[in-house]
Amino acid sequence: MSHSTHPAAEFTPSGQLQLGVFFQGVNSGTVWKSAESGSQTDFESFRRIAQTAERGLFAAFFLGEGLRLREHLGRPHALDVAGRPDAQTALAALAAVTTNIGLVATQNTTYNDPADLAHRLSTLDLLSGGRAAWNIVTTDNAWTGANFRRGGYLDHADRYTHAEAFVETAKRIWDAWDDGAIAASASSARWSAEGAVRRVRHSGQHYSVDVTPRLPRSAQYRPVLFQAGDSPEGRDFAARQADVIFSAHPQLDDALDFRRDIVERTLRAGRGAQDVKIMPASEFILAATPREALEKKAWVRSLQIGPQQAIAYLEQFWGRELQGYDPDGPLPDIDPVVEETSETRGSGFHGAKARQLADQWRAEAKEKGLSIRQFVSAKTSRGDSTFTGSYTEVADRLTEYARTGAVDGFNISPWLIPSGLDDIVNHLVPELQERGVYPTEYAGSTLRENLGLATPVRAGAGVETDSVTARV
């Protein structure tokens, strides 16, 4: 590991790509209707995906989190896969049966306490020998808050201020142990040397923390930080705090723009141009030939969006039942009954202006001659983030990303569990290795090493950073 004493002022492409896998657990992209679709909750599915990814030298295994079961028109949403384990519990189990792959837990800043979450992430980091990461997400709605003591308390505008204070507190907790704090030998005065652990205090509007951190640093110093927010505030937050952005910009031109924007923001935040890695969400539909891949794509799409999903998708925006409409006919001619779509189907659906959107969509479908099902399939296909083609074709496309430095890698959502990485690891990875853009072995045993991240500089080393006065 190198120390980032001289942050780079200019971005230089590394010419390399990394892969991560996102076992989603809740979404419409996971096919559950195929005979090959396995359990979404049994540990064997997680073990199989993680071990396959590790065989393919993937940098990271990524788990999501949603703290309330998604709803559709006031009842739990029935049509998509749902129900997943707690990310850190599953990753702690995976730490025992993997050796190199990074373990990324999505965890919410709104419904956790900093001292508790930092302690659990430290544990995962130590249990895995320095392979833990935290994907930082924020929530601001009372609907999710209904599951928690604290309830829904956060204004939308405050969520990043709150999240940032939370992350800063977590970092101070991870920085609290001096090197050599643990007894060097059996004759030391005590197990943790007196005065070698700094107390962390924070007092804010929403929570206060006064804790003596309970664990030392890991082999990678502290967990790697992922972040996915795409708004200007989210990008600045990532530029200041994150190590990796789980981005929504997989198309080459768009990815290059996003890279430029992030490099600019990162430099503005006083960090080096290479300090924030970018890994867009992506889906891969691969086969031996381009034609087979296209056929496979049509099959996958038909399983992802059936007639019921197509109608339900529109119902979410219309806010009313649309069961009378033919999935193979035109979009509904009636207007939505809601002003704005709610958060109950997930953040991707939240806050759209319903009537405006309906008008726009009707015009779009009419112009392209699309039925409800075709239209929804196009809307939800994540077309932007899908790489479809033969192994060699896709490897060539990805090589261009490596050459230009548009991204540092891809975070792949398999559409099939648990076999969805097999063709990527068996066929795409060797093609990428042949082209010299993908590792042929793990660079190290920690996630930070494998992502090429510098060791963090300690916040206030040797200084008693006793409290933060900023109110959030």
Place this chain on the structure above:
Amino acid sequence: MSTPPAQNAPRGHGLLLLELDGAGSHPAAWRVSRTGPASVLDPEHLRGAVLAAESAGFHAATFSDPGLPDPALPDPALSDPALSDHDHPDRDAAARLNALQRAAFASPLTRTLALIPEVDTVYTEPFHLSTQLASLDYVSGGRAGWLVAASSSAADAAAVGRDTVRGERLSGEAADSIEVSRRLWDSWEDDAVIRDVPTGRYLDVDKLHYIDVENGSYSVKGPSIIPRPPQGQLPVLAPAGLLTPEAVAAGAADALLVSAPTPELLAAELAATRAGLAAGGSGPALIAELDVVLESRGQTAAERLAELNRHTVWQSPRARFVGTGAELTELLTDVLAWADGVRLHPAMLETDLEELSRLVLPELRRRGLLAPTIPDATFREQLGLARPASRYAAGATATTTAPGTEN
């Protein structure tokens, strides 16, 4: 110790639980460990300990992670000559990794051990806790349990910016949190995942339930974000006396941990605890708590304890056995006549676990006093508990059919 009268007899489970933390239960255990002070946080050390416990034939391992003594606070023992280590038994304590995650880490490494983290109910979010414990049940294939704790520590309260909870409210917080978890575990009926291709439904929404818990302190809506755990309901263990008799009678706990000041007093304490339970055979199992220091490699147990106590005196609220493996076998033979199981707290894991597995467990097994260890058995099965139907299912009754993990 005598044989208990029939109404006080345990159900003959013969379970042995092992407290599996750090270098051992004695605060100075790390000083005599062969692997060095830092190894208490080493996953390889944990892997070795878990495998040794399973191989020795224990039925369950428990994990705990109380906070450290606060090194930032002045240590009265250093400034006040009238005080000694005796007043600060924990100042030598080593850090511990989160208990629930250690249990999860142990899951894929083991097949028979039940894995039981001790988790606080006062300063934790019940919704998170329920999800984490259900997840532990999934990763362990139905071998998870929950040892309920209720922290009265001011440091724990300050860490999350809440007021310290003491007295009767501890009991209430514990009972409330258990109730939330139990309802959330039931909030998906077993067959809620239907994968019905003709209707396009992955879930049967009629089999998902809002729990709508409202107690004095908070409310939780539900349903759970994870399907019903493999065991349906994880066995809940609680220290005897934490929960009110009413909560115990209502089924909040499946097992109670019983402590006495000395080994000789355990039988009487077990009898008194059992007598205090509601009549009938469906009450919680009773598990006796016992600290253990054994003779080893030519060193008597008393010598070993003295050596450890020279660094820090071991204080605990539990009965303590100090002696030979053969003497412990006799004691456990007596205690198992009164208790459904015993949890052993070895002073020093490496040494005492070796002696237990060499001398004590084989002889107890030969005497027919221990339950068999069955690969892939659930913890409920070990406790002789039927797998209950969800409370929200139509015509809910206990059933012993195989756990319906999602498929």
